Amino acid sequence: MSSELNDVLAIGLPALVIGVASLTLMIHRELGPFSGLNTAGKWLLTAAFGMGLLAFGLKMAVAVALDLRAGTPLLAQFAIPFSQAGAARSERFANPAPPRAPRYVWAALPEQAPSPADNPTTAAKVALGRRLFFEKKLSADGSLSCSSCHDLFAKGGGDGLSRARGIARQRGPRNTPTVWNAAFQAVLFWDGRAPSLEEQAGGPILNPIEMGLASAAEAERRLAADASYRADFAAVFGDDRPPSFGRLTQAIAAFERTLITPDTPYDRFVRGDETALDAAQLRGMALFETVGCVLCHRGANFSDASLLGSESARRLFPANATPYEDKYRLLLADGQRGVWRVPSLRNVALTGPWLHNGAVDQLEEVVRIMAGAQLGRSGQLNTWLNNDKMLGRIDRSPLGDGEVADLVAFLKALSSDSLVARRERKNR
Ligand code: HEC
Ligand code: HEC
Structure with a gap:
């Protein structure tokens, strides 16, 4: 008992x-x-x-x-x-009705990017950073600057290649992301391994297959040999110490914080101009929310890896199995699914080819991949219906062509008016 x-x-x-x-x-x-x-x-x-x-x-x-x-x-x-x-x-x-999820709140991009306390943005520092961004002396053979791969106007801040091409025409492993609006991202690079623009800026200079300089000291020596750089660094940082690698990265980061694009049809719409989006773009905007893209590409910078509010900066990709993963080699070399930083979608229509390996050159196809791989829109799906506490079979049919076209129309509304205009002029 x-x-x-x-x-x-x-x-x-x-x-x-x-x-x-x-x-x-x-x-x-x-x-x-x-x-x-x-x-x-x-x-x-x-x-x-x-x-x-x-x-x-x-x-x-x-x-x-x-x-x-x-x-x-x-x-x-x-x-x-x-x-x-x-x-x-x-x-x-x-049996009360389940609480209604709060509606998604759309936000416009701020006019200014936040800067860290130890590297305030000043006009002189931005000008020095701009000069360094275009400086080919910072590559081993003097052939490349940051702008060689991050062409601000002709290629939307990227290089238009599927994978980057460094010194001596070496092919890198990954696609070049745009530097526009990188200032709003909480972590940088496809895998999010750099925590700040300052940390990021030194990387490519010393990377053997990018700009390939032997050491930070070599960069300092090259800049110190130029009297105008000595004068610029002294004026910006307020002492007459010779140019240092740390200050170089600070100046480049300050310049990058000015590379922001709040001038898009989307932002004009969210700020109150009801005519800024056409009918297809409006349908696409609604789909972007209801289909679930906002689960990851959320907030004013369309990325959950944003300084404007981030919950989960990195995501499994591809999260669900689809035929796309073989077709575009989306898995890691060891066959595993990668964990990638959620990229911003601002100016995305200007920065193809897309994805970390640059394997896809049609934006429509990227949207289909996202819907299938990230949102399970690839057919009938067995799933746990949490509200009903039962196993259900739900219809997760792939997006139709019309829906894909509308989503792409909306993505195009995230392109900066001035970038589009300058690109058209440049590429004419
Ligand atoms: C050879 C081409 C190349 C050069 C030169 C180059 N980059 Fe990059 N850049 C890339 C590639 C490729 C990546 C992505 C690398 C990765 O994710 O592993 C990248 C990533 C970045 C990012 C991160 C963007 C984001 O959203 O995560 C920034 C910022 C950046 N580069 C700035 C610079 C600066 C500043 C310079 C010059 C000092 C520079 N790059 C030189 C190819 C280049
Ligand atoms: C579960 C999170 C998640 C969801 C949901 C999601 N995405 Fe993505 N998206 C990502 C990640 C992570 C990447 C980066 C993939 C990579 O590194 O190859 C990405 C990349 C992209 C890119 C390519 C960006 C570039 O510069 O190459 C586009 C375009 C895109 N997503 C659009 C969408 C659309 C449209 C939807 C809704 C149909 C959507 N995404 C839903 C996480 C998500």
Whole structure:
């Protein structure tokens, strides 16, 4: 016998006997005189009530004992705090409608990018950073600058290649992302390994297959040999120490913080110009929310890796198996799924080919891949229906061509007006 059962019998049985006896006596004294019966009749009435009470008490005792024996805690029901029991009951009987998810809030890009306390943006620092961004001395053979791969105007801040081409025409492993609006990203690079623009800027200069300088000291030596750089660094940083690699990265980062594009049809629309988007773009905007792109590409910089608010900067990609992963070699070399920083989608229409390996050169196809691989829109799907607590089969049919076209139209509304105009002029 369990110890709880012993406890129940030890306390419960005497309590039952005393309870039944005193109730019976009360009935005999209170009810007896009113009944108008003779003595035998009074005792008969009392005994009838007493038996009823005893039977009820025994029944409860047996139920509790059996319950404990079976290990089903009927008693535990009495142990549920009252408030909780009430909630459980109202859930069961009132069956309230599930709370409606709050609607997604669209945001325009701020006019200025935030800068860290130890590297405030000043006009002189930005000008020095711009000069360094275009400086070919920072590559081993003097053939490349940052702008060789990040062509600000002709290629939307990228290079238009599927994978980057460094010094001596070496092919890098990854696609070149745009530097426009990188200032709003909380982590940089496709895998998000750089925590700031300052940390990032030194990387390509010393990377053997990018700009290939032997060392930071070599960059400092080359800049110090140029009197105009010595003067610029002294003016910007307010002392006459020779140019250092740390200050070089600070100046480049300050320049990059000015590479932002709040001048898009989307931003004009969100700021109140109702005519800024056409019908297809509006349909695409609605789909972008309802299909679920905003789960990852959210906030004013269309990325959950943004300084403007980030919850989950990196995501598994591709998250679901689709035929695309073989077609475009989307898996890592070891066949695993990669974890990638969620890229911003601003100016994305200007920066193809797309994805970390630059394998896709149609934006429509990227949208289909995203819908299938990231949102499971690839057919019938077995899934856990959390609200109903059951396994369900839901229709997750791939996006139709019209929906894909509308989503692409919306992505084009994220292109900067001035970048589009300058690109058209440059590429004419
Ligand atoms: C040879 C081509 C090449 C050169 C030269 C180059 N980059 Fe890049 N850049 C890339 C590639 C490729 C990546 C992505 C690398 C990765 O994710 O592993 C990248 C990433 C970046 C990023 C991160 C963007 C983001 O959203 O994550 C920034 C910022 C950047 N480069 C700035 C610079 C600066 C500043 C210079 C000059 C000092 C420079 N790059 C020189 C090819 C280049
Ligand atoms: C679960 C998170 C997630 C969802 C949902 C998602 N994406 Fe993505 N998206 C990513 C990640 C991660 C990448 C980077 C993939 C890579 O590195 O190859 C990406 C890349 C992209 C790119 C290519 C960017 C570039 O510069 O190459 C586009 C375009 C894009 N997504 C659009 C969409 C659209 C449209 C939707 C909705 C149909 C969507 N995404 C839904 C996480 C997501």
